[in-house]
Amino acid sequence: MSGPDDRELFGLIAERVAERRAAWGISQRELAELCGTTQSAIARIERGKRPPRIDTLARIATALDCELVIELRPRTNPPPGGREGESR
Secondary structure (H helix, E strand, O other): OOOHHHHHHHHHHHHHHHHHHHHHOOOHHHHHHHHOOOHHHHHHHHHOOOOOOHHHHHHHHHHOOOOOOOOOOOOOOOOOOOOOOOOO
């Protein structure tokens, strides 16, 4: 199940993919062909409602000449009862 932070992230990914694709002046179908997926998969990513697969994002990044950066970092506002600051 996706939380609010997840939906925000999926929306941001959707915007970035759509913006970059538009900047290249290509259709969803053309992008799909470039990265070995379907037009419907690109459309789902650009709607931002579901989590995209990392390998699909990597192929999209390559097709659009982008660098895919994935970073894990501590939250600036950890949830109550979170593990922030716990030692291991």
